[in-house]
Amino acid sequence: MPTPDRPLRSLGFLTIGLFDEHRPAEGHEATLRLIELGEQLGFDSAWLRHRHLQYGISSPLTVLAAASQRTRRIALGTAVTPLGWENPLRYAEDLATVDVLSGGRLNPGVSVGVPAHYEDVKDALYPDSADREDFGYGRVERLLGLLRGDPASAFQGTEGIESYSRHVQPHVPDLAGRVWYGGGSLRSARWAGQHGLRLLTSNVVKAETGTETGTEFDAIQHAQIRAFRAAHPDGERARVSQGLVVLPTDSATPTQRAKYRAYAAARHARTRTPQGPARLLFAPDLVGGADQLAELLYANASFREVDEVAIALPFTFAPEDYTQILTDLATRLGPLLGWKPASD
Numbered sequence: 350m351p352t353p354d355r356p357l358r359s360l361g362f363l364t365i366g367l368f369d370e371h372r373p374a375e376g377h378e379a380t381l382r383l384i385e386l387g388e389q390l391g392f393d394s395a396w397l398r399h400r401h402l403q404y405g406i407s408s409p410l411t412v413l414a415a416a417s418q419r420t421r422r423i424a425l426g427t428a429v430t431p432l433g434w435e436n437p438l439r440y441a442e443d444l445a446t447v448d449v450l451s452g453g454r455l456n457p458g459v460s461v462g463v464p465a466h467y468e469d470v471k472d473a474l475y476p477d478s479a480d481r482e483d484f485g486y487g488r489v490e491r492l493l494g495l496l497r498g499d500p501a502s503a504f505q506g507t508e509g510i511e512s513y514s515r516h517v518q519p520h521v522p523d524l525a526g527r528v529w530y531g532g533g534s535l536r537s538a539r540w541a542g543q544h545g546l547r548l549l550t551s552n553v554v555k556a557e558t559g560t561e562t563g564t565e566f567d568a569i570q571h572a573q574i575r576a577f578r579a580a581h582p583d584g585e586r587a588r589v590s591q592g593l594v595v596l597p598t599d600s601a602t603p604t605q606r607a608k609y610r611a612y613a614a615a616r617h618a619r620t621r622t623p624q625g626p627a628r629l630l631f632a633p634d635l636v637g638g639a640d641q642l643a644e645l646l647y648a649n650a651s652f653r654e655v656d657e658v659a660i661a662l663p664f665t666f667a668p669e670d671y672t673q674i675l676t677d678l679a680t681r682l683g684p685l686l687g688w689k690p691a692s693d
Contacts, residue, residue, distance in 0.1 A: 356687025359657035361394030362387060362675060363428050363592060365664055366406035376404075377412060379668050384416045386672060388423040390679035391690020394456065396428035396659050402470070405664070410443050417451035422691060426456035428549055428592065428659065429531035432488045433464040434474065441495040441517045448521050458529040458549050461488050486540055489530065493544070496525035529590070533629075538573040542580030542587060550574065550651070551592040552632040552661060556623040566620065566632045570651040590657040594634040597642055597677035605670060609636045612663055634663075639681035646686065 364383060368376020384395045395416070397409035406412055413425045425447075432440070448455040463484050464470060471479035495501055495517050505515040530541035532548055534555040541548050554569045574589050581587035596609040613634035620633045635645050646652045660678060662671055679690055 355656070356689075357656055357658065357683070358688070359393040359590070360678065360683050360686075360688050361392055361396060361424070361426075361590070361657070361659040362678070363396040363398060363659050363661045364671070365398045365400050366412065367664055368404055370404050373404075377406070380406065380412060381416055381419060383668070383671055383675070384423065384425075385419055386675060388420045390675055391692065392423060392675070392679060393657075393691055394424040394426055394659065396426040396456075396458070398428055399430055399434070401431075401434055401465070410447050413455070414447045414450055417447065417454065422454075424454050424456050425451055426529070426659075427458045428551075429458035429460045429529070431464060432459050432461055432492065433467075433482075433484045437488055437491040438495055438501055438517070441492055441501075444496065445517060445519045445521050445524060448524050449519050453521070453523075455524070456527055456529060457524070458531055459489055459492065460531040461486055486544075489528075489546075490544070493525050493528060496521070496528070498522075532573065532577070535573055535576050538577040539580045542577040545582055547588040547590070548574070548577045549590050549592065549659075550655075552594055552634075553629055554632075556628040556630045566630050567650050569630065570632075571654060574651060574654045588657065589655045590659050591651055591655045592659045592661050593632055593652075594663065595642055595646075595660050595678070595682070596634065596636045596663070596674060597639050597682050598636065599638050599677045599681045601673055601677070605673060608666075608670070612636075612666075639677065639685055642682055643685040 364380060366376055366380035380397070387395045397406055397412060399407065399409055401407050409427045409430070413427070416425055430440070444455065444457050461484055464474065475482050498516050498520060500515040501517055502513070502515050504513055506513060529547040529549045530537065531551065532538045532541050533551065533553055535557055538548060550570055550573065554566060554573065556569060577589065578585055578587045596613070598606045598609060601609065613636045616631070616634060619631045623630050635642055652658070662674065683690070
């Protein structure tokens with residue numbers, strides 16, 4: 350747990366890889382350069398988030414495959430893949446392939462639930478089975494089983510010069526043990542713990558009704574982390590990564606400081622009360638100098654429960670902003686939290 354006498358063990362960052370609709374190659378290249386910079390600065394992990402039918406990375410694994418050839422050490426993750434958009438068998442093949450290409454650095458993060466805007470996309474996504482698809486936890490269980498080596502086919506053998514396996518190929522024995530679940534409710538946290546997964550938390554949680562946690566973000570997230578570890582076979586050693594928006598301003602220009610503060614202020618209203626039918630509550634964005642940010646983080650009960658964090662980069666900032674933020678995280682804030690940059 351990262352208290353002043355217990356260092357932060359792992360520091361990562363997350364991006365959606367925003368791009369211009371008319372110049373998508375530039376945005377994807379900028380994301381790859383950002384991952385390269387992260388490795389140079391000593392970050393432990395880089396995570397990509399899906400953005401289907403939007404102007405952000407729709408295929409993180411493809412981008413991570415490219416990143417695996419331009420980096421040597423940094424862990425590469427998805428945070429998270431909504432499995433409602435994926436066929437677990439095909440996705441297992443893709444995960445295993447990228448893991449092999451990366452030399453075992455892949456950290457798959459997944460979630461379940463009905464795909465966003467399902468009524469609008471279901472005819473294209475599942476034209477023959479839209480009303481029969483199961484978007485529950487069983488989809489994760491199928492993926493885990495296939496990664497572990499459960500049979501995917503009843504046939505194994507040779508036909509002519511073609512050889513067939515019953516199992517997903519390539520097979521990576523330990524990949525299933527590196528799967529993270531992106532959970533924002535007590536139910537999903539407990540389920541992830543019961544199934545031995547790792548837990549990815551973020552800056553959004555579900556404000557549970559009928560609980561003692563009320564509508565305070567930190568209390569809700571802390572309760573979820575405790576529920577996850579109580580249900581996990583590894584108990585207190587079960588891995589949890591916390592995701593927050595943290596914007597250090599130590600080396601920022603006056604223009605950047607003003608932009609960061611305006612960004613956080615515009616989003617602050619959603620941190621006060623649950624939003625929408627799902628009662629989603631958002632964490633405040635943290636903006637300031639490294640000393641101030643360290644103090645705010647140490648005051649956060651959820652932060653004190655974990656020793657891994659992944660800082661979410663704002664979606665709409667410019668490449669030079671990301672460079673400044675990552676540099677300050679690695680050289681100013683990280684060391685104040687006891688973190689040491691990784692080296693090759």
